[in-house]
Amino acid sequence: MGTLHKTKGDQISNGVKIAVIDYGMGNLGSVVKACNSFGADTRIIVNAQDFDTADKIILPGVGAFGDAATELKKRSLDKLIKDKIKQGLLFLGICLGMHLLLDSSQEAPGEAGLGLIPGQVVRFKDEGIKVPHIGWNQIEKNGDNPLLKAIEDKSYVYFCHSYYVCPDDKGIIITTTDYGAKFASIISKDNIFGIQFHPEKSQKTGLKILENFIKL
Template identity: 50%
Template sequence: MITIIDYGMGNLRSVQKGFAQVGCPAEIVRDPDRVETAAAVVLPGVGAFADAMENLQQAGMMEAIRRVIAAGKPFLGICLGQQLLFESSEEFGSTRGLGIFPGSVKRFPAGELKVPHMGWNQAEILQPSPLLEGIPDQAAFYFVHSYYVAPADPELTLARTEYGLKFASIVGRDRVFGIQFHPEKSSFLGLKILENFGKQVKI
């Protein structure tokens, strides 16, 4: 069973329904002990980075997340959930993240860009990954975000997207993945990514 972390931020039901559409049962969980015993874990998120980190701390989820990842279980961060995997964010000052991946979260530069980056945009695949099985290069997905991840290790970037600059839209190492767009809102290819993640549970 895939476990979706409920920490008070994110469109949890939409993600759960997305998994259900591809035949991958998923439960929404608020108990960190149940997160630790999950077969695979999803960290969604919509909102402010600092609020999210505070909510995770108060819910007792931070250590549960670290133990899940240390145990080698499949883990997927979606949108803000991807950003939380990194060391810090410059949103409203500087806030420490989970530190699973080296790097930081940065705001799109002010100027001619419309921020937030909202709508469909393409992902250029840079590295093969089980998460991207059956996903064509330059496939389009649905984005809504004002900040993006800047990995310190280029090998973390599985795919990138251009919006004024080129940023990492899919990251991953081992069985830990992060995606900036919303797969549950990205038609059949977004659902294919959820299905690919679900397959990791059986490996």
């Protein structure tokens, strides 16, 4: 069993069980706190055997691609994620957690990602732009998606990254963001969602997106 995180003032549980994957490389406090504030019952999963039951999985974004991919494998979390996604659990990858869904990344050549979304993670070309892309930028919607319920087009969200995903199937891109060129800031394929920015750091807009995910 994972650790049950509950603090005073959290909403009464609405019964949605969220497993937040912890691969030992960064903080999950903001993500956990945000989920709990929407009534979710959030557990932190450090190893595959910690996983008991969950309705949804969140893979937050911290660290660099190579080390993160290695850690996931070491903890058998790669297999767990693939199995649970196959079983139909809703999955959300944030920043690096989104990158890990793809086949590979220029950040760590030769290191395999989860391969759940065909495509590559590439680095911004620093021609006329500063890399990393750090700060508040806008998301432009490509049509409707339940994750974007009540989110206005061109809302500002917080980015902090040097790499972005290039999925083979452009049809899964549900928002783009302009930085030098347009890149995929949210993708959605079947039960998998990936977000390039940090919803847990994007104040009202970000929290609404997390709430949408929890209530899907």
